[in-house]
Amino acid sequence: MTAERALRLGTRRSKLAMAQSGHVADAVRQVTGREVELVEITTYGDTSREHLAQIGGTGVFVTALRDALTRGEVDFAVHSLKDLPTAQPDDLTLAAVPLREDPRDVLIARDGLKFTELPDGARVGTGSPRRMAQLNAYAKSHGMRIETVPIRGNIDTRIGFVEKGELDAVVLAAAGLSRIGRTEEVTDFLSTDIVLPAPGQGALAVECAATNGALAAALAELDDPFTRFAVTAERSLLAALEAGCSAPVGALADLLADGQIVKEMRLRGVVGTTDGSELVQLSTTGPVPTSHDEALALGRELSAEMLAKGAAGLMGERAL
Template identity: 45%
Template sequence: MRTLLVGTRASVLARTQAGTVSDALTAGGNPAELHFVHTPGDASQKAQTPVNRIGVGVFTETLRNALAAGECDVAVHSFKDLPTAADPRFIQVVPLRADAREVLVSLGNTRLRDLPEGAQVGTGAPRRVAQIRGLRPDLGCVPIRGNIDTRMGRVGDGSGEGDLAAVVLARAGLERVGGLARAAETVDPADIMPAPAQGALCVEVRADDAEAVAAVRALDDHVSHARAVAERQILATLQAGCTAPVGAWSEVSNGRMLLRGGVFALDGSRRLVRETTGAFDGADHDHVAAAELGARIGRELLEEGAAEIMAAAAPSGPL
């Protein structure tokens, strides 16, 4: 049995995420080790290029190319960063999903609604900026990039260090690197709706690599996969990329899936949110049904004017 090479970026978070996949493969009887791939997204992050100007797939395409070329056998992505179009070269599985919500790291552990008037909040995501401005128009939003420690380091400590009152991060990433104790609050999705598929990993292998396909199939969590499919179908129906001001939230309980999607004006002036429910019984067809729920939400948002809101938030406009 060959050792599977698990392709990943070299950042702490990416290594940690890929490490959980590598460990799970090894524990399942399929030896695996990490293989590091440098992406153009790493260079754009170092240069602090705003996230809505770097293009869809900047972190993922290089990994996919390395996988397709046989440089690695498995690629691990944050599912929210992948384009929504299907790629027939690969088979995808989704391990058990982490908490999809946002967290706030702030000076004095102050909650978002209690930040001082005019406080500066760091986030480079138009989706977060739009919702923060809708909730607290008085706050300033500062585009920031970098790894988790770099972003948290921008928060003042009361001694004059740091230039921001708070930063917004994905709870899943902070938890995976052991930093959740730094969070002042886990933000209610009604205040900041997460990105579609936030907290979910996508593990890809070449469709013609039967050994790797068999190895990763055991890692798939049916509920996590279906929730991610539903949320990403909202994006696909809207024909929006991962940097669009679009959020999604899903829950599964008692044989039902609740799905909510939203599109948000960058200046905070408009907020379109729709939700729906559907049967979820754990069967293979759940992914198809989940996609249908996502498409329904996407169509309703378009009927309410989502395309106009997204166009106004295109990268040519300032943050």
């Protein structure tokens, strides 16, 4: 590859997107020896003030970046992988899925409170039906009374609701706070036994044109195989449930080890109504995938079990 011009990296304009794209840009400079410049692109999800479930959720943060790739305005793009629709366009390739950050959700609450310490009737803000479903279900089963409040906005806006006293707490992704250096504000890292993350949460997707084989090969140096197989299994579950990325679906694939020896991959999935009254939560285990098809099969297996338990009925109008 020649070094006559900088590679153009398409990114959303938010502080978080710029931070995570900056990390990828540094890594690409190292593996290619080329300069990388960030090209800021505004997406529909950034400009719309509606709730994500109302504007469709799927692809609202992605389409403008992909359009810029297709038009040749940028050479590659970085997405939060949980925002990607499960169907991959033929003209684009998912060149790399770098090592995943912490996939958990976290709580930022007033007075340094943990989730189980929140006062009776606490108002908890989140823009995610998935989080609402699981937080409400946990609260109901443990004799807590909380009110989940739909919110939108960037990290500063969401934390501001707590700082101004409008909410008792907000729930955010651990990975986002880590990438912008604000982990110290977290008051509780929520166990995945309480809240399963969104499929692909904590992972990034590096995408380029399928016809640019040389760039795709270079970007592949950033790929972490286990992260790719884990998120493939999670997204396979999401796709088989025919749910979009704003649906109340949580999934997490992780490794089960005996000492230093990795034995199996476990995939957990959950679907629920936002009020927490109904929840389908199941898991399956299998050999650690060594191929894309094996990872897909794990997700499809679990989705079939969840659908047999009534998961489809929990993703309709009531859930959103």
